[in-house]
Amino acid sequence: MAVATEIRRPARPPAFRFDAWALLGLAVAGLVVAPLLVIPGSFVSPRVGELWDITSAILPDVLADTAIVTAGVGAGTVLLGGALAALVSFYEFPGRRWFDWALVLPLAIPAYVLTFVYLGRFGTEGALPLRSPGGAVVILTLALYPYVYLLARAAFRGQSRNLIEASRSLGMGRGRAIARVAVPLARPALAAGALLAMMETLADFGSVQLLGVKTLTVSIYQVWFGAFDRLAASQLATFLMGITLLILFLERTMRGRQRYAEQSTGASVERVRLRGARAAVATLFPLAVLIIAFAGPVAQLVGWAFESWDDTLVRSGFGTWLRNSLMLSVLAAVIVVPTALLLVYGLRVAPSRLNRATARLASIGYGVPGSVVAVGVLLSLAWVDHRIQDVAGWVGLSVGLLFTGSALGMVFAYVVRFLALGFQAFEAQMTRLSPNLDDAARSLGADRLEVMWRVHLPLMRVAILTSALLVFVETMKELPATILLRPLGGDTLATAVWHSTSESLWEAAAPPALAIIAVALVPVIVLVRTLDRSGSTDVLPS
Amino acid sequence: MRRRQIVLVLAGFGVLVAAGLAALVALTGSSDEDLVVYTARLHYGEEEVFRRFADETGYDLKLFGGTGSALTERLRSEGADTEADVLVTVDGANLQQALESDLLQPLSSPAVEAAVPENLRDPEGRWTALTTRARTIMRSTERVTGDDVPRRYEELGDPRFDGRLCLRTSDSVYNSSFVADRIAKDGTAATERMLRSWMANDPVILGSDVDVLEAIEAGSCDVGLTNHYYLGRILAEDPEFPVTPVWADQGARGAHVNLSGVGIVRHSDNVPVARELVEFLVEEESQAEFAETNSEFPANPRAELPDQLAEWRGFRVDPIDVTGDAGLQADAVKLMNEVGWR
Numbered sequence: 001m002a003v004a005t006e007i008r009r010p011a012r013p014p015a016f017r018f019d020a021w022a023l024l025g026l027a028v029a030g031l032v033v034a035p036l037l038v039i040p041g042s043f044v045s046p047r048v049g050e051l052w053d054i055t056s057a058i059l060p061d062v063l064a065d066t067a068i069v070t071a072g073v074g075a076g077t078v079l080l081g082g083a084l085a086a087l088v089s090f091y092e093f094p095g096r097r098w099f100d101w102a103l104v105l106p107l108a109i110p111a112y113v114l115t116f117v118y119l120g121r122f123g124t125e126g127a128l129p130l131r132s133p134g135g136a137v138v139i140l141t142l143a144l145y146p147y148v149y150l151l152a153r154a155a156f157r158g159q160s161r162n163l164i165e166a167s168r169s170l171g172m173g174r175g176r177a178i179a180r181v182a183v184p185l186a187r188p189a190l191a192a193g194a195l196l197a198m199m200e201t202l203a204d205f206g207s208v209q210l211l212g213v214k215t216l217t218v219s220i221y222q223v224w225f226g227a228f229d230r231l232a233a234s235q236l237a238t239f240l241m242g243i244t245l246l247i248l249f250l251e252r253t254m255r256g257r258q259r260y261a262e263q264s265t266g267a268s269v270e271r272v273r274l275r276g277a278r279a280a281v282a283t284l285f286p287l288a289v290l291i292i293a294f295a296g297p298v299a300q301l302v303g304w305a306f307e308s309w310d311d312t313l314v315r316s317g318f319g320t321w322l323r324n325s326l327m328l329s330v331l332a333a334v335i336v337v338p339t340a341l342l343l344v345y346g347l348r349v350a351p352s353r354l355n356r357a358t359a360r361l362a363s364i365g366y367g368v369p370g371s372v373v374a375v376g377v378l379l380s381l382a383w384v385d386h387r388i389q390d391v392a393g394w395v396g397l398s399v400g401l402l403f404t405g406s407a408l409g410m411v412f413a414y415v416v417r418f419l420a421l422g423f424q425a426f427e428a429q430m431t432r433l434s435p436n437l438d439d440a441a442r443s444l445g446a447d448r449l450e451v452m453w454r455v456h457l458p459l460m461r462v463a464i465l466t467s468a469l470l471v472f473v474e475t476m477k478e479l480p481a482t483i484l485l486r487p488l489g490g491d492t493l494a495t496a497v498w499h500s501t502s503e504s505l506w507e508a509a510a511p512p513a514l515a516i517i518a519v520a521l522v523p524v525i526v527l528v529r530t531l532d533r534s535g536s537t538d539v540l541p542s
Numbered sequence: 543m544r545r546r547q548i549v550l551v552l553a554g555f556g557v558l559v560a561a562g563l564a565a566l567v568a569l570t571g572s573s574d575e576d577l578v579v580y581t582a583r584l585h586y587g588e589e590e591v592f593r594r595f596a597d598e599t600g601y602d603l604k605l606f607g608g609t610g611s612a613l614t615e616r617l618r619s620e621g622a623d624t625e626a627d628v629l630v631t632v633d634g635a636n637l638q639q640a641l642e643s644d645l646l647q648p649l650s651s652p653a654v655e656a657a658v659p660e661n662l663r664d665p666e667g668r669w670t671a672l673t674t675r676a677r678t679i680m681r682s683t684e685r686v687t688g689d690d691v692p693r694r695y696e697e698l699g700d701p702r703f704d705g706r707l708c709l710r711t712s713d714s715v716y717n718s719s720f721v722a723d724r725i726a727k728d729g730t731a732a733t734e735r736m737l738r739s740w741m742a743n744d745p746v747i748l749g750s751d752v753d754v755l756e757a758i759e760a761g762s763c764d765v766g767l768t769n770h771y772y773l774g775r776i777l778a779e780d781p782e783f784p785v786t787p788v789w790a791d792q793g794a795r796g797a798h799v800n801l802s803g804v805g806i807v808r809h810s811d812n813v814p815v816a817r818e819l820v821e822f823l824v825e826e827e828s829q830a831e832f833a834e835t836n837s838e839f840p841a842n843p844r845a846e847l848p849d850q851l852a853e854w855r856g857f858r859v860d861p862i863d864v865t866g867d868a869g870l871q872a873d874a875v876k877l878m879n880e881v882g883w884r
Contacts (some may be wrong), residue, residue: 060877119749125760129751167681212711212749214884222713225611231870331562336557375615389623401623405568453548477598484616488578488606488625499607504752 021346025358028339031361034418035376039241039368043232058219059239066215066243068133069208070142070201072345077197081148082183082190084286089156090164090178092271093282100153101528104110104146106293107183108520110477111143112206113497113513117297119210120304120506136213140201142173142293148193150527151428154462156182158199158432161269173271181262182269186529192428196421196453196470198247199275202240203417205480206498216240217369217480230375237372255383300515314511317496321512325492326519328407329475332414333468339415339461340422340467344430345452348438363420370417377413380487406487413481418474422467429463430456469523476520493519498541548744552554575604577681580617581630582610583802590835591828598824601815611715612637615808617645627810627817630672632802634862635719635871637669638771641864644783646805648818657824657842661861663799669805672823673838676770677720678797678857679788685764691767695724695790695798707745708754708763712878716751716769720798720868721874723860726794727795730873737881747884758785774837774850789857796858800839 016022048190087093087101106114118139119127129135159182167177168217183190214222216236224233274282308314343359388402402410433456441451457464479494486495486518492511500509583589596603608616608663617624617640629646631637640646646668654663654670662671679692690697698707710717724733748754748849751768755776760832776783789797804823822828829845832838837851847855 014872053876057876061694061882074579099578121572123756123760125757125762128746129760137707156736209713212884213679213749214711214713218713222718223872225609225715230615232872238653300655327562327566331559331566334555334559334562378616378619382621385623386621404619405623405625408567411566429845447545449545449548483608484612486576502609504750 005163007488013356015352016354017350019350019351019353022354022358023354024342025362028343028419029358031359032365032419035373035416036241036365036368037381038379039234042231042238049415055474058223062214062216062236065133065213066202066240068213068244069136069213070114070198072133072137073144073201074194074198076137076255076348077145077148078190078194080141080289081145081150081193081197082152082186082481083470084289085149085156086178086218087151087282089511090174090182090269091198092273094176095283095287096271098407099283099286101525102167102290102294103149104524104528105290105521106143106306107146107150107473108227108517108524109143109294109297110206110479110494110497110513110516111140111200111204111517112142112210112501113301113509114293114297115139115207115210116501116506116509116513120154121300132210133213136208136211136215136537139211140204142289143207144197144200145289145293146158147196148190151189151193151425152186154466155186156269159185159269162432163167164269167402175457188428188431189360195247196424199244199366199420202244203366203429205371206501209274210501217371220369221371222386224371224375224414227443233432234372237368240372241364244366244368260419262484265371270408295542298514301510301514304507306406308510309507313506314508317491318511318515320489321373321491321496322515322519324407324490325494325516327493328410328521329412329472332475333471335415336422336471337464337468340426341457341464343419343423344426345456347427348430349448359423359515363423365416368417368418370413370478370482371484373413373417374481374484377416377481379410379411381412386518404485404487407490409487410482410485410490413485414471414475414478417478417481418471421470421474425463425467425470426460429460432458443539465527471519472523478517491523574661576601577627577812577819578606578625579628579630579819580602580606580613580626580807581742582608582613582636583630591831593826594831595819595822599815599818602675603819608846609715611639614639614643614645615777617681620809622809624809625808625814626807627816628804629807630802630804632675633715633719634801634803635715635722635867637664638807638864638867640805641668645808647808647810647813649806649820651817651821653821655822657829657844658823659824659841659843662841664805664864668818670824671801671803671805671841673797673832673836673840674859674861675729675788675802675838676789676797676799676857677716677767678770678790680758680766680768680773680785681718681788682761683784683786684757685761686711687781691788693790693792694786694794696736697769698765698767699736699743703765705745706764707743708757708766709739709740709745709747709883710754710768711747711749712753712883714751716800717767717883718871718874719800719862719867720767721878722870723798723852723862725870725873725877726863726867727860730877734877734881735816737877737883741881741883753855755783755785759783770854771837777850780836785799787854789854791860792858796860798860799839799859801841801864826836 041351074403084103088096118130130139163181164177167181170178189529203217205221208215220233220236223236224230269529344354347359385401385403437455438451441455446454477494479498482492482494486492493516496512497509569687579592591645592603592605610633613629614636617626617629629640648666648667658670662674679698681691692700712718721733746757746763748757751772754766754768755773758762770787773785782868791797804820806813806820810816824842826845829840829842833840833845834848839851839855
């Protein structure tokens with residue numbers, strides 16, 4: 001029996017309780033926020049009037065384009081990802097089992113790769129319609145819909161058949177039952193997915209830059225590196241951070257006071273078999289999406305890669321790029337996942353308002369463009385490095401630039417950027433775990449650590465895998481922070497792609513781009529298989 | 543599993559992460575190279591010239607690519623601990639930034655002074671040009687002929703080019719340097735008038751200089767503004783490409799010329815080798831290679847030119863004023879935004 005109960009919110013949590021969780025939250029939030037504080041710091045500059053002169057001239061147009069693209073991608077991914085997830089979850093049609101996992105595949109293609117493939121493929125003339133906010137919405141939606149698809153699909157799967165049956169027994173048609181029951185129940189998942197997609201959009205640089213759409217990230221870059229005005233750029237970046245915080249806040253409000261603690265013990269929803277024309281449409285729609293967002297671009301890249309593989313420059317660098325990308329991505333995932341888990345867990349067992357605030361703060365890095373995070377990180381770590389040098393100098397040692405001269409700075413930037421990915425996924429999952437579980441385990445004598453280890457972790461396997469995958473893939477695709485922070489010999493597949501595309505050398509960009517896709521595909525496939533095996537049992541052990 | 547075991551597992555995990563980080567640090571970062579070059583030229587891979595230097599001298603040379611501004615920013619933050627010995631930029635604005643932050647050191651080299659004309663070098667020897675690049679008017683050879691051909695940059699704003707003009711996005715440093723140089727020499731008002739007239743022609747805004755040239759070929763516009771060597775590269779592959787340069791403002795200051803330059807990093811720990819590289823790069827043979835592979839005009843006037851460049855050479859040039867444009871980049875970006883240049 002599945003019950004969607006609205007649990008009355010517990011009494012307002014205490015503002016503050018000084019314990020290990022509070023310390024942990026403060027430490028993580030501090031580490032994430034410290035490098036970002038350099039950015040709004042631009043408003044306390046003595047040059048603030050002069051800076052504002054530059055910023056205000058640029059702002060209205062830029063904000064309009066940013067709003068169009070971000071809102072468009074949010075709506076587009078919910079529509080496309082949600083529709084595809086509902087289609088494969090509630091209907092049976094030829095190829096469904098295959099589409100079920102294949103539709104996640106575009107997650108392996110970075111938006112900037114999709115963009116350069118279409119720009120190179122269509123040529124200057126053909127690509128003209130893409131060079132607009134509308135074009136950016138289309139490309140980014142195609143690249144980012146899997147976020148919504150993945151989370152919505154998991155949510156639909158977790159829903160019990162009985163819910164839909166019950167609504168049908170009350171006289172609802174299938175479609176209405178989905179729209180009125182299944183979709184609202186999946187709302188946290190849809191919102192979380194769309195939120196991820198929108199934050200990705202706000203932070204996207206490679207794609208909009210190639211398309212010549214002037215969003216905030218592009219104008220930040222222009223003001224910074226065109227006008228060489230770090231402070232004015234930081235002012236623009238402050239607006240970007242403001243918008244991200246606004247989105248986070250909206251998501252909170254949207255979920256409002258409702259908390260769905262679903263206890264699904266029944267079998268998952270039985271799919272309705274589609275026939276005739278409807279089945280054909282149901283097959284052709286996801287097929288078209290896959291061809292446009294995945295198969296077509298990959299085929300084009302393979303073609304280009306054959307042309308450029310003989311290029312010695314491509315061949316000689318390839319091994320290093322691949323090794324660096326893999327090591328960085330694994331490390332980022334391995335650091336982000338436990339950190340995010342601890343944050344979410346702290347919120348569960350010690351839900352003070354302070355902990356909530358620090359958890360929110362710790363996840364703002366995702367909405368700040370990579371290049372801005374990178375510079376915040378670069379400036380603050382450079383400061384730390386020079387202080388370390390000073391100290392080392394007193395004892396006659398030379399340690400070089402410990403953070404900024406090595407890959408440590410990159411890993412730090414990735415953690416700052418992607419902590420939100422783990423946090424979002426775990427929080428969405430945690431809210432689905434009934435608090436009764438904790439009480440039961442505690443009453444059986446388990447302490448908190450054991451409850452987490454033996455109850456929550458097994459139940460959150462899928463969420464852990466999902467977020468580890470997301471962080472791994474995102475790091476592999478990450479571009480602006482990687483470019484700025486990579487040490488000598490630290491070029492990755494992503495920077496190799498960027499080097500080539502910035503010279504319009506599409507063919508030379510193809511081999512590293514394909515490698516990103518191929519490597520990113522492995523965890524994508526592992527994820528889908530695990531999801532399928534665990535099915536809806538990820539919510540409660542039977 | 544008891545509490546102690548859990549803690550052990552977590553500790554083991556922590557050790558693994560630490561080991562991974564250590565491996566990563568060992569594999570990247572600190573290097574034993576003889577010479578580290580930060581280069582904004584051809585981000586992708588290495589230029590043949592640099593490889594030849596390494597081969598001929600036996601030095602271990604490490605190139606680190608990136609945009610000029612990112613490299614400058616990097617040098618600034620690395621300060622005295624930088625590994626870089628030489629900075630190569632593709633734009634005067636980046637050199638000027640490097641000077642302003644005192645990132646380069648003076649080089650007194652008779653070889654460089656003999657090879658590069660005085661107006662392409664810093665008076666204090668902190669940088670020298672490697673090549674020059676004209677940012678000038680490009681026209682379709684089919685649809686823009688005779689009296690229709692624009693002779694001055696201002697003419698791109700003539701009503702006869704309404705709907706016929708292609709430009710690259712304003713975020714290109716080549717465009718902001720062009721505008722900053724105009725502001726320095728003509729003043730803000732005149733520059734703004736020109737840009738507004740360009741915008742009145744409703745230009746198609748494209749992502750790269752190559753796009754602009756291809757758009758002229760395809761017929762979506764008839765005139766544009768690009769660096770000359772992009773056309774040079776295309777013509778080397780396809781001599782029939784129906785676009786040709788118009789060297790602008792020949793009756794006045796001459797065509798806007800930007801430069802790719804090189805300087806020795808102030809905190810270089812290997813100045814003698816850095817100096818060798820700089821001198822090597824301005825040698826006739828290396829200079830001819832820049833011209834041959836990328837169609838840029840060599841800074842060394844004695845370098846041999848490929849046919850195309852030999853044919854183009856000789857127009858009146860208006861070199862970018864590296865020190866005079868100081869601080870005008872911000873004004874340029876602001877102005878481009880104000881007039882609506884995307």
